[in-house]
Amino acid sequence: MHIPDGFLDTKTLISTAVVSAGAVGYGIKKANEKLGEKQVPLLGLAAAFIFAAQMLNFPVAGGTSGHFLGAILAAVLLGPWMSCLIMTVVLVIQCLGFADGGLTALGANVFNMGVIGSIVCYYIFVAIKNILPKSKVGFLSAVGVASWLSVVLASSACAVELAISGTSPLNVALPAMVGVHMLIGIGEAIITVVVVSVVLGTRPDLVSTYNLADTPVGGASHAVK
Numbered sequence: 001m002h003i004p005d006g007f008l009d010t011k012t013l014i015s016t017a018v019v020s021a022g023a024v025g026y027g028i029k030k031a032n033e034k035l036g037e038k039q040v041p042l043l044g045l046a047a048a049f050i051f052a053a054q055m056l057n058f059p060v061a062g063g064t065s066g067h068f069l070g071a072i073l074a075a076v077l078l079g080p081w082m083s084c085l086i087m088t089v090v091l092v093i094q095c096l097g098f099a100d101g102g103l104t105a106l107g108a109n110v111f112n113m114g115v116i117g118s119i120v121c122y123y124i125f126v127a128i129k130n131i132l133p134k135s136k137v138g139f140l141s142a143v144g145v146a147s148w149l150s151v152v153l154a155s156s157a158c159a160v161e162l163a164i165s166g167t168s169p170l171n172v173a174l175p176a177m178v179g180v181h182m183l184i185g186i187g188e189a190i191i192t193v194v195v196v197s198v199v200l201g202t203r204p205d206l207v208s209t210y211n212l213a214d215t216p217v218g219g220a221s222h223a224v225k
Contacts, residue, residue: 001158001181002094003109005102009165016161017107024088025110027081039078046074047086053095053191067184071117071156072125072147075194076209077199080122087114107162121150123219129209136200139210141195147192148185153203155181174200 008016035043054141070090074083088110094100099110124147132138159177188221199206 001093001109001112001155001177002101002126003105003112003158003161006105007102007165007167008105008108008161012165013104013108015109020088020107020110020115022085023081023119027085027088030079030081034079035082039082040108043078043082043086046077050074050086054090054094061196068191069113069147069151069188070192071113072121072143072150072152072188073195074123075118076143076192076196077207079208080119083118084110084114084167088117108158112157112161114123115213116157117150117154121146121153124149125140126209127186140197143196144193145188147189150181151181151188154177162176183215 016156031043041185048074050068053068053070056067071083071087074086076087091101091106091109091113095103095106095109125142126216128145129139132142155177156174159168159170162168163171196207200210204210
């Protein structure tokens with residue numbers, strides 16, 4: 001899903017970079033306003049875990065492989081804007097340190113995995129959580145579905161960008177990207193649900209979105225035990 005240099009045209013690079021820069025800027029503003037002593041270490045731990053997890057690939061069909069995205073995991077723990085910041089930091093390190101994703105395409109990769117994977121899919125998670133029963137099972141089910149969708153929607157955005165840029169026709173890029181990432185998303189959902197479940201079992205106060213009463217959409221509610 002990491003787009004290399006030379007795959008996107010100028011208009012796509014600029015438009016995705018502008019949106020990503022706006023999201024990151026707003027995320028920094030929110031971080032300065034809301035991060036407390038408890039959240040700062042969790043922010044670093046989440047970033048380190050996601051970075052390490054993304055380095056591990058697991059096999060999928062046809063000789064392809066996938067890796068953990070982690071956008072919804074971070075969003076469930078810290079909210080969508082902090083998740084976008086975490087994904088941005090991870091993507092910058094991967095780009096500059098490991099040549100994983102092109103420097104010119106960094107804005108597009110942040111858009112796909114940070115803006116769509118974290119922010120858009122977080123609000124999908126909130127909508128699903130509000131529909132399902134107010135229970136731990138309902139909460140974790142919403143986490144699983146949103147995690148799966150984060151991978152599928154991020155890969156769909158990547159396919160659309162490649163098609164707009166003339167790199168690959170949409171009727172070729174979209175089925176290829178989405179087909180594989182629907183399978184990768186299953187692994188994403190399992191890992192995310194397991195990690196969130198473990199955190200809920202030990203430190204439910206660290207999961208800012210876990211409130212079985214009515215919660216604000218921004219995910220800033222206090223956890224219930």
